[in-house]
Amino acid sequence: MATEFDEIRRKLLQQKQELLTRAAKVHADIIRSSGPLDKDFAEQVVQMENDAVLAGIGEATKQELAQINRALAQLDQGTYGHCSSCGQPIGARRMQALAYSDLCIACAEAAG
Ligand SMILES: [Zn+2]
Numbered sequence: 001m002a003t004e005f006d007e008i009r010r011k012l013l014q015q016k017q018e019l020l021t022r023a024a025k026v027h028a029d030i031i032r033s034s035g036p037l038d039k040d041f042a043e044q045v046v047q048m049e050n051d052a053v054l055a056g057i058g059e060a061t062k063q064e065l066a067q068i069n070r071a072l073a074q075l076d077q078g079t080y081g082h083c084s085s086c087g088q089p090i091g092a093r094r095m096q097a098l099a100y101s102d103l104c105i106a107c108a109e110a111a112g
Pocket of ligand 1: 083084085086087088103104105106107108
């Protein structure tokens with residue numbers, strides 16, 4: 001049961017990890033350019049989801065991260081895969097292409 005979602009969850013967690021790693025790198029660059037290297041960097045990597053770190057990444061990356069977190073929460077709640085606008089199933093093909101999509105194709109196109 002729910003094996004198709006296991007794959008999607010794995011993909012989402014991987015994407016999330018990549019985004020957080022990217023955020024940590026940007027954060028490290030900011031620290032380096034504005035002062036001495038932070039000794040607690042390793043600890044900060046663990047706590048990467050705080051606003052101070054995420055401030056170093058772009059708005060698009062932040063939104064992507066938020067969408068991934070929401071999709072993961074929906075997977076836990078069993079509401080994953082349904083359009084947040086019209087409530088219809090989004091469709092396996094679209095979920096495969098964009099695992100954290102929360103709009104069906106019709107609503108996404110209507111929203112522009
Ligand atoms: Zn819809």
